[in-house]
Amino acid sequence: MYRICRLSLTVFALICLAVSLGHCAARKPANKPAPAKAAVVSVTPRVLTIVAGQPFEAVPSSGTHKLSLTLCPEEIGPATFTARSGKSLSGVSVVCGDLVGPGRITKQNVSVRLALGDDLMPSDAVSLDSTPRQFWVDVSVPRDTKAGVYKGAIAFFSGGKQFDATPIEVTVRPLRLIGSSKQYALYTTMGPSGEGSCALSGDAYSAFLRSAAALGFRGVAVCADPSRVGESLNACAGAGLVGMTPVLSFASKCPVPSVDDVKAIESARRAAGVSSAFYFCGCVDNQDIQAAQEKASILKRAGVQVAATVADDDSAQKLMPSVDGINYKVDSPYVQGLVNGGTNRTNKWEWYWWNARESVRANRINAGIGLWRSGLYGCMPMWMPSDAADHAESLDSVLCEALREGVNDTRYITTYMKALRELKDKKRASDKDYIASTEAYLSAFLAKPLDSVTPADLRGFRAKMAEFSAKLAARL
CATH class of the missing domain: 1.10.287 (Helix Hairpins)
Structure with a gap:
């Protein structure tokens, strides 16, 4: 009896041990395979004829369909292509997906727009036929993006379904661009206090300022009644525009300032976190010299930096004793002398300006290597509507793309x-x-x-x- 009990107990113990081991083995996690890297499928257009080109150049009639560009982290860069179809298509949407490489550049960092002349329009309801339509692609490379090649596709949709695609490849350099050593401020009177076509709603003004910041500008001129300048400065700061800011509240055809007016604006500037400002006493020709000098005297008494925008060298010479800085027209003999190797600089703060609504090429050169050659502190391209029908509040333009590329040229230097x-x-x-x-x-x-x-x-x-x-x- 004792043996039977002992044997039974032994068998029971072995059974319990086996069950326990089996249960533990069942709970042991299985070895999971390493996650596969996202594959980028080779893309070839099947329906559309796609031809890639280079920004600011005419897109060829034939050639590769793959878009390629090389950028640094913290750089926005463009690419362009044309698309045409053998049959008429309407309501076509064009978007880019994520770009995959050593890391990922998400689709939120890639925009695709339709180019109509110099205007860049949304690409969400496009008509395609046998006539090539040009598209403009902007890729923004985030700061921490790893160097390497990133691949993806630009897709074409109709009726909610993708019907074609073309490849895009971005090479990210192992180099971080630093900010330009030049000062960039957009010279404009557009804003909530603007008159006529210069008047912008609060939301439109905020969008305008954000677009200017994305182009590489550090300041946008403010032009408002002294009691409302604080609102504009806060809007600038909200868009990240906290660099040197031109104040045009007392410029040409504006009222004569009082010392108290200026002190109130300075208090608002400091509260907004804007680093510095130049108070413009006029955008002058020879007929406005005396008024500009009188305004400059009051501004000096208020203890602020005073500047003038001039159209000719004669006006600059007459105002020189009254101001701290001069904003010259780019084609003035003084500026052109510096651009072409001259070294006879004044001891003033100096910038140059031009009408940035006229020429894509001029915008790239004047904001870029032309500015570097001049040796001036910076530039203030003028952005003003030409007439009531000119919707200058939108910076979605190849003209503005050229400004940004000029800024980036100086960032490389x-x-x-x-x-x-x-x-x-x-x-x-x-x-x-x-x-x-x-x-x-x-x-x-x-x-x-x-x-x-x-x-x-x-x-x-x-x-x-x-x-x-x-x-x-x-x-x-």
């Missing part, structure tokens, strides 16, 4: 100059030859006649600046 300065500070003989070769390239490029510089030249120039910046930094 600024990034290079920083790396150059840091390496020079090492004072090593082994670095001298390479340093000299990079400086020689930059000097030779900037010496080219500006009217001969092409978009292709500028693409090559940026590539060289990026290469030099990376190699200079690697030698530190």
Whole structure:
């Protein structure tokens, strides 16, 4: 009896152990396969004829359908293409998906718009036929994006269904662009206090300011009654525009300021967090000199920085003793002398202006290498409606794309100059030859006649600046 009990207990214990081991084994997590990287399917247009081109150049009639561009983190860059269809299509929407590579550039960072002349319009209800329609693509590379090649597709939808696509490839450089060393402010009277076609609602003004900030501007001129300037400055700060801001409340055809008016605006500026301001006493020709001088005297008594926008060198000379800064017209002999190698600068703050609503090419050059060649502190492109039908409140324009690309041209130079300065500070003989070769390239490029510089030249120039910046930094 004792043996039977002992045997039964032994068998029972073994059964319990087996059940326990089986239960543990069942709870042990299975080895999960490593998640596969998102694959990018090869894309070839099947329905539409797609031809990729280069921004600011005529898109060819035939060629590759793949869009390719090279950017740095914290850079926005454009690409363009045309699309045509063998049969008429209406209500077509064109969008881009995520771009996948070492990381991901999400679709929220890619916009696709329809180009109609210089205007860039939404691409959500497009008609396509045998006539090529041009599209404009902007890719914004976030700051922490890893270097490498990112691939994706631009898709075409009709009736909610995708019917075609074309590939896009973005190469992200292993280089972070720093901000430009130049000052950029948009010179305009558009805003809630504007008159006629310059008047904007609060929402339209906020959108206008956000668009200006996305172009690389650090300030937008404010023009309002002194009691309302604070509202405009707060709106600027809300859009991230906290750099040097032109105040046009007392400019040409505006009332004479009082010291109390100016002090109230300065208090509002500091409260908004805007770093600095220049108070403009006039946008003048010879007939406005006396009024501008009187305003400048009052502004000086209020203890603020005073500037004037002038159309000719004679006006600049007459106002020079009264102001701290001059905003010259870009084609003035003084500015052109500097652009073409002159060095006879004044001791004033100096910028230049031009009508930024006229020429895509002028916008790119004047905001970019032309400004760098001049040696001036910055520029203030003028953005004003030409008439009541001119909807200048929208900055969705190839004209503005050119302004941004000019700003980015100077960002590439600024990034290079920083790396150059840091390496020079090492004072090593082994670095001298390479340093000299990079400086020689930059000097030779900037010496080219500006009217001969092409978009292709500028693409090559940026590539060289990026290469030099990376190699200079690697030698530190």
